[in-house]
Amino acid sequence: MFITRAVLGAAALAASLSLAHAQERTARIVSGFAPGGTADLVARVAAEAVAPHLGVRPVVETRTGASGMLALEMVARGPKDGSMVFQCPMGTLVINPELPGAVMSVDPRTALVPIANVALSSYGMVTGARSPYQSVADVVNAARARPGTVTYASAGVGTAQHLSGARMEVMANVSMTHVPYRGAAPGVLDLIAGRADFMVTNLGDVTRQIQGGELRLLALADPVGVPQFAGAPRIADTIPGLEVAGWFGLCGPTGMAPAAIRQWAEAVRLGLQNPDLRQRLLENGLTPIVEGPEEFANRMQRDRDAWGDTIRRANIRAE
CATH class of the missing domain: 3.40.190.10 (Periplasmic binding protein-like II)
Structure with a gap:
């Protein structure tokens, strides 16, 4: 019987998650912002999208505070087997690290690795x-x-x-x-x-x-x-060259198993083909997008450079 690599990979990841969480048999997407907001919406759509392709239904866990940094730190210090990922918004990942005076318990630039982008905002x-x-x-x-x-x-x-x-x-x-x-x-x-x-x-x-x-x-x-x-x-x-767009993706802790990164990314790609989930994002001013780890990393760096330039030119500091 023919079995695709995607199915094999999903089965392998599901097995690793089961081993890591033998009792609860679940995965977690950690969000740093309150339920009802855009970040929470994306986290829940992502959980629903990847579930059929991971073999487990991720639970969305909310850990608010410090502009998303408490949730980021939780994932950065968490397991590296693919059982916990961070719903990473643009501000937390690329703006906060560029702000002079910002107090961060961990550096997002080195503590996390990109998995996949989910939506443009x-x-x-x-x-x-x-x-x-x-x-x-x-x-x-x-x-x-x-x-x-x-x-x-x-x-x-x-x-x-x-x-x-x-x-x-x-x-x-x-x-x-x-x-x-x-x-x-x-x-x-x-x-x-x-x-x-x-x-x-x-x-x-x-x-x-x-x-x-x-x-x-x-x-x-x-x-x-x-x-x-x-x-x-x-x-x-009216103001040529002035463009602003945000994004919401998934990131894992640095050192996350490469196989787990690949399978989460593939699950996002497959899951976002669901027309109902795409429509839910569109209705909330979001554009579904599929960017794997490399493309997502490139976007992060471009935005980090652009927002860093704005911060320096406007002399903005964290308060």
């Missing part, structure tokens, strides 16, 4: 529905006319939202005021209430508010876009 520039701003040009012109008075919200100092606003200041040669919040949700509430002017953020955080009429989408921040907002302009139409 489109960003959008949004403002409150009652805001006077109807376009990116309106915001830029107001910032030039009244330096320092236009405000942009973020999910905290050093987050992708913060750096996106800072990148806009640098590239448009304007001065604006950064207003950090403890997460994207309170920032969105202040946008709706008119207490902040705009935010460049993950569409997964604001799609429902845009569709519900509470927020106005001024532009998308990447060239790919999403089906829900196919006709939206791009920030780069």
Whole structure:
């Protein structure tokens, strides 16, 4: 009987997981952010996607705190047999290590290895529905006319939202005021209430508010876009070269068994062919993507260089 290498590999990984966890017979995807957010959604979609191809159904375990670093440390110090992986978001993996003054118990650049990318996260520039701003040009012109008075919200100092606003200041040669919040949700509430002017953020955080009429989408921040907002302009139409996109993938601890890395990556590739799971990601402003360890590592390095440049040019430090 013909048996494919993928099936053999999945069986081998399932056997190794069973040996490592003889009693619970499970694998874990550890997420560093609270249930209900985009990172948690991706972790749960990934768990559902890989289950048929690993032979075990991974459990999503949430370990919040320190911008995802507690979860990262847990995986970095955990077993290397493939039984525990980290749902690795862009900010934790490539932005935090570049921030001067950031306190990290482990260095993501050396503590983890890439397994596979799962989803690209489109960003959008949004403002409150009652805001006077109807376009990116309106915001830029107001910032030039009244330096320092236009405000942009973020999910905290050093987050992708913060750096996106800072990148806009640098590239448009304007001065604006950064207003950090403890997460994207309170920032969105202040946008709706008119207490902040705009935010460049993950569409997964604001799609429902845009569709519900509470927020106005001024532009998308990447060239790919999403089906829900196919006709939206791009920030780069007004500020050439300004593009922002995030991602959510899976990483393992350094020293993870190569066979386990390969089989997790193959399970992601096969699992993301499921149209229902792809649709669930798309509905939340995410684009399914299949990138194996090498491609994912290359993306990490490119983004680390780009965000590091923004951090240095804007003189941003961790708080």
